[in-house]
Amino acid sequence: xxxxxxxxxxxxxxxxxxxxxxxxxxxxxxxxxxxxxxxxxxxxxxxxxxxxxxxxxxxxxxxxxxxxxxxxxxxxxxxxxxxxxxxxxxxxxxxxxxxxxxxxxxxxxxxxxxxxxxxxxxxxxxxxxxxxxxxxxxxxxxxxxxxxxxxxxxxxxxxxxxxxxxxxxxxxxxxxxxxxxxxxxxxxxxxxxxxxxxxxxxxxxxxxxxxxxxxxxxxxxxxxxxxxxxxxxxxxxxxxxxxxxxxxxxxxxxxxxxxxxxxxxxxxxxxxxxxxxxxxxxxxxxxxxxxxxxxxxxxxxxxxxxxxxxxxxxxxxxxxxxxxxxxxxxxxxxxxxxxxxxxxxxxxxxxxxxxxxxxxxxxxxxxxxxxxxxxxxxxxxxxxxxxxxxxxxxxxxxxxxxxxxxxxxxxxxxxxxxxxxxxxxxxxxxxxxxxxxxxxxxxxx
Amino acid sequence: xxxxxxxxxxxxxxxxxxxxxxxxxxxxxxxxxxxxxxxxxxxxxxxxxxxxxxxxxxxxxxxxxxxxxxxxxxxxxxxxxxxxxxxxxxxxxxxxxxxxxxxxxxxxxxxxxxxxxxxxxxxxxxxxxxxxxxxxxxxxxxxxxxxxxxxxxxxxxxxxxxxxxxxxxxxxxxxxxxxxxxxxxxxxxxxxxxxxxxxxxxxxxxxxxxxxxxxxxxxxxxxxxxxxxxxxxxxxxxxxxxxxxxxxxxxxxxxxxxxxxxxxxxxxxxxxxxxxxxxxxxxxxxxxxxxxxxxxxxxxxxxxxxxxxxxxxxxxxxxxxxxxxx
Numbered sequence: 001x002x003x004x005x006x007x008x009x010x011x012x013x014x015x016x017x018x019x020x021x022x023x024x025x026x027x028x029x030x031x032x033x034x035x036x037x038x039x040x041x042x043x044x045x046x047x048x049x050x051x052x053x054x055x056x057x058x059x060x061x062x063x064x065x066x067x068x069x070x071x072x073x074x075x076x077x078x079x080x081x082x083x084x085x086x087x088x089x090x091x092x093x094x095x096x097x098x099x100x101x102x103x104x105x106x107x108x109x110x111x112x113x114x115x116x117x118x119x120x121x122x123x124x125x126x127x128x129x130x131x132x133x134x135x136x137x138x139x140x141x142x143x144x145x146x147x148x149x150x151x152x153x154x155x156x157x158x159x160x161x162x163x164x165x166x167x168x169x170x171x172x173x174x175x176x177x178x179x180x181x182x183x184x185x186x187x188x189x190x191x192x193x194x195x196x197x198x199x200x201x202x203x204x205x206x207x208x209x210x211x212x213x214x215x216x217x218x219x220x221x222x223x224x225x226x227x228x229x230x231x232x233x234x235x236x237x238x239x240x241x242x243x244x245x246x247x248x249x250x251x252x253x254x255x256x257x258x259x260x261x262x263x264x265x266x267x268x269x270x271x272x273x274x275x276x277x278x279x280x281x282x283x284x285x286x287x288x289x290x291x292x293x294x295x296x297x298x299x300x301x302x303x304x305x306x307x308x309x310x311x312x313x314x315x316x317x318x319x320x321x322x323x324x325x326x327x328x329x330x331x332x333x334x335x336x337x338x339x340x341x342x343x344x345x346x347x348x349x350x351x352x353x354x355x356x357x358x359x360x361x362x363x364x365x366x367x368x369x370x371x372x373x374x375x376x377x378x379x380x381x382x383x384x385x386x387x388x389x390x391x392x393x394x395x396x397x398x399x400x401x402x403x404x405x406x407x408x409x410x411x412x413x414x415x416x417x418x419x420x421x422x423x424x425x426x427x428x429x430x431x432x433x434x435x436x437x438x439x440x441x442x443x444x445x
Numbered sequence: 446x447x448x449x450x451x452x453x454x455x456x457x458x459x460x461x462x463x464x465x466x467x468x469x470x471x472x473x474x475x476x477x478x479x480x481x482x483x484x485x486x487x488x489x490x491x492x493x494x495x496x497x498x499x500x501x502x503x504x505x506x507x508x509x510x511x512x513x514x515x516x517x518x519x520x521x522x523x524x525x526x527x528x529x530x531x532x533x534x535x536x537x538x539x540x541x542x543x544x545x546x547x548x549x550x551x552x553x554x555x556x557x558x559x560x561x562x563x564x565x566x567x568x569x570x571x572x573x574x575x576x577x578x579x580x581x582x583x584x585x586x587x588x589x590x591x592x593x594x595x596x597x598x599x600x601x602x603x604x605x606x607x608x609x610x611x612x613x614x615x616x617x618x619x620x621x622x623x624x625x626x627x628x629x630x631x632x633x634x635x636x637x638x639x640x641x642x643x644x645x646x647x648x649x650x651x652x653x654x655x656x657x658x659x660x661x662x663x664x665x666x667x668x669x670x671x672x673x674x675x676x677x678x679x680x681x682x683x684x685x686x687x688x689x690x691x692x693x694x695x696x697x698x699x700x701x702x703x704x705x706x707x708x709x710x711x712x713x714x715x716x717x718x719x720x721x722x723x724x725x726x727x728x729x730x731x732x733x734x735x736x737x738x739x740x741x742x743x744x745x746x747x748x749x750x751x752x753x754x755x756x757x758x759x760x761x762x763x764x765x766x767x768x769x770x771x
Contacts, residue, residue: 073735080514258719259610263630265716266724266732411736422632422720424548429539436542437737440528444509444739 029335031061033324034075034088036068039291041139041356048352052342059335069267084327086336089139091322093124094404100125101326102133106337110134116344121361124402125323128229136325137344140358143389144205144286144318145308146173147293147382151301152191152281156183160306167310170206170246177281178255189279193255195271196247196284198264200413203243204400205318206284209311210246211239214400214409223399230405230442235412235434239313244417244427251421261418268414275303286320287386291357294379305382308389316394319401321361359386366390408441409434505744513740525745546746548721549729556640556725557704563644564651564700565693571648572655573685586656590649600646601713605629608638608714629715632722639711639723646710647703651696658692659685698761705754726750 035042042065049061064085066074072092078084079099090096104110113134114122125135153160158179161168177193185191196202204214215223215231224232250256257279260271275283276296287305297303308317324343330336342348346364353360354373360366372383400406412434420430471479501515506525508518532541538548575586592600607613608628615625628634662685670680708727711717717724717732724732726746734743 077513080512080517257610258627259630262719263610263715265712265718266728266736267716408737418718419720422718422722424720424722425539433544441737441739444741445511 027058029059029332031059031087031330031332031336031339032085033061033063034071034078034085035063035065036071036089037065038068038288039295039356041291041352041358044352044355048343048348052339056338059339061339079327079329082329084329086330086332087324087326087340089322089324091320092407093136093323093325094402094406096325096327097125097127097404099327099329100133100135101328101330101333101336102135103326103333103337103340104132104134106334107134107341113137113341113344116346116363118361118363120398120402125325136323137340137349138321138361139324140288140321140353140356141361141390142287142320142322142359143386143393144202144284144320145305145386145389146282146284147275147289147303147305148177148282149275149278149280149301149303151303152180152184152278154302156180158183162306166307167315168307169311170210170309173282173309174246174250174255180281181255191278192257192274192280194250194282194284195256195260195274195280196250197271197286198261198267198269198414198418200410200417201318201320202284202286203247203413203417204410205308205316205397206246206311207240207243208316208394208396208400209239209309209314210242211237211311211313212243213237213239214396223403226442228442228445230445231399231403232442233403233405233409233435233438235409235438236431239311241427241431242311244413244420244430247417248420248427258421261421266415286317287359287382290379290382290386293382294357294374294376297378298376299378303378303382305385307385308392314392314394316392316397317389318397319390319393321359357383359383359390405438405442405445408438412437412441502744502747505740506748507741507745509739509741511738511740518741521741525741526748528742529745529749543742545721545724545733546726546729549724549726552636552721552723553705553707553725555636556643556707557701560640560643560704560707561697561700563640564648565696567644568648568651568655568696569689569693571652572659573681575652575656576659586653589652592646593649593653595646597646597709598713600642601710604638604642604645604710605714630719632719635715635719635722639715642710642714643704643707647700651700654696654699655689655692658689662688694761694765698757701757702754705750705757 033045035045042063046063049063053059053061068091071090072095075084075088075090075096079096084099103113107113117137121138122134126133148160150160153176156179158176161172161176174194181191181193196206204212208214214233214235214237216234217223226232247256247261251258251261257271257274260269260274263269270285270289271280271283272285272289272292274280275285276293278301290305293303308315324340326333326336326340343352344362346362349360349362350365350370352358353362353365354370357372357374357379360370366387372380374380400409416425416430416433416437419425419433420427425433467479470482474482504515505518507520507522508515509521509524510518512518529543529546531543532538532547534540535547536551538544538551541547571589575582575589579585595603605612609615610625610627610630612628614628619625626634628638666684666688667680670684675683706727707725708731711723711725712728712731715723717728727750730743730746730750733746734740
């Protein structure tokens with residue numbers, strides 16, 4: 001009898017615990033964010049979310065952080081099988097169109113939301129001209145552009161070309177950087193004049209400035225597209241040939257560390273470590289490097305971003321960035337949109353970009369300015385330089401960035417140029433293969 | 446009381462609970478059919494994780510599109526296979542429609558031939574050495590087997606630290622007054638090291654198999670050979686080698702199949718580069734699917750690879766049967 005009573009008591013306690021747990025689970029809304037990190041922004045976000053959770057006791061926000069390289073491999077199956085997270089930070093915004101949550105019915109003031117972000121950003125997230133939905137916001141803006149090691153220029157006694165001219169060409173920069181590298185290189189420390197990230201995206205800016213035409217426009221000035229909405233990319237133009245030949249020459253003449261393009265196999269690679277180690281005079285990359293440079297270089301030497309080198313067609317960089325998008329699979333769309341509103345509000349977003357050292361597309365903050373929280377002079381100066389690059393971004397650069405099939409051009413340029421660098425293909429063959437690759441990708445999309 | 450007694454009671458209790466379910470089932474379907482019931486969990490795992498993905502992959506090979514859901518993919522028949530096989534001269538990938546596939550295929554053939562040859566030769570030599578009564582035999586056996594215990598990713602990272610431009614090997618060369626060598630960024634060097642690292646990582650496993658084969662040869666044969674005046678070479682040629690042939694055949698087949706599937710350590714070591722110098726078929730399939738997002742073409746390439754592996758396996762079975770019959 002006693003045993004039976006004990007068993008009944010235990011059963012009751014178990015049921016009571018389960019009941020309390022269920023009530024608690026029912027009373028709390030859990031939101032999940034799929035996230036990746038370039039620098040410290042994950043920590044900043046967690047800090048902000050802790051504050052949000054304290055202000056909203058019924059909400060718990062979980063950040064699922066994954067490596068950038070695995071972002072789309074993880075997200076695509078989730079999204080397509082109806083298991084998307086509530087929110088996700090994505091760079092390939094076009095990829096998940098049709099799966100985003102239109103936040104309009106849940107937003108307290110949709111017009112204010114739309115007015116807070118530049119029209120091209122809102123349109124980038126929409127499926128077409130008829131689509132008026134609001135789907136997310138940019139957690140950061142990025143602009144491609146070069147960095148220089150000013151200390152090396154000073155040690156070599158070479159003038160920094162941009163100090164005396166607003167429009168410096170690539171040739172002028174490379175000539176100056178070569179002088180610097182020759183002067184400061186030592187037997188035990190090879191300094192390279194120039195390097196560019198192994199990415200087609202990084203090549204687009206210099207190519208556009210040299211007159212590359214990656215697509216034709218119709219009579220209305222819109223890029224020519226196929227019926228699926230893919231831009232009809234063209235690889236062969238004198239401007240692109242010039243840019244590609246320039247990069248080939250850097251490799252052939254030993255001006256750049258070969259391992260960045262030739263040693264990375266089939267993936268993106270950055271020359272960041274060479275710059276951080278003081279082995280690089282000029283590094284073509286982008287604004288997202290600032291946080292890492294502030295942490296890893298600090299004031300060990302003087303570094304700064306410089307305006308994009310110019311060509312006969314302009315001085316543009318490439319826009320870009322990472323967006324926080326809401327997905328329509330969310331079980332708690334209202335709570336997800338409340339969180340989006342809070343994160344994108346001017347004061348919160350201001351704190352996020354100030355602490356993460358990110359540029360922003362937020363209209364109000366772009367006008368009022370942000371006070372970046374760093375004591376590293378190079379970081380502040382670089383952020384100012386990149387802010388100054390945003391108005392110079394060309395229309396073609398925006399089309400390249402926002403086209404749904406631009407990834408194919410990015411990868412094709414990266415892989416085929418590498419084959420030209422290693423001698424597997426001539427430049428002519430590489431350009432033919434780039435064209436074939438983007439056409440094949442369009443056909444199979 | 447034996448310390449195992451509570452455990453035994455617990456097991457009996459669990460089996461008693463299982464009996465509640467299994468006994469009526471056995472009464473219903475009979476003792477013989479119960480075997481199928483016990484096989485069911487394994488069959489389910491095989492079906493869900495192997496058979497179903499294989500069938501899905503087969504279907505993907507005949508479709509196109511960016512979606513991973515079968516119902517959202519467009520059926521295109523043999524278009525993907527035709528694209529892969531469209532080539533004027535297979536020896537010159539530049540004349541092929543999908544040049545990277547044929548570069549990968551060519552690289553894989555070279556890799557398989559060289560790596561398998563080296564593995565068989567070095568494993569045999571090592572097994573022969575370790576079969577002798579040498580000092581520290583146990584230690585050396587462990588040393589050669591140790592790399593097998595490491596994950597291929599760890600193996601590749603260790604070698605990468607050794608071989609990269611500012612790696613240990615180049616540091617030694619520079620300190621000795623030499624010049625840095627482009628071990629991982631020159632095509633020839635990269636191909637060389639991809640093979641050497643593979644041999645180093647796997648040799649211990651095959652050495653162990655051959656060692657077991659050597660130890661199963663009856664010593665009487667060597668004694669008889671000695672009486673007949675056989676020297677070391679003739680003993681090896683007419684006793685060891687013929688007796689070891691079945692084991693050698695196992696080593697050959699296992700290393701061959703594994704070499705065709707090469708991916709992991711090379712992906713970490715060189716990423717397939719420089720250019721496509723160390724791009725092998727499995728990595729081609731991986732990058733085509735997950736970088737170029739051409740799942741259909743990747744699936745078609747994997748079907749062709751499966752065909753090659755099937756031919757190898759059937760050949761192995763036939764040769765094996767022939768050897769047994771002989």
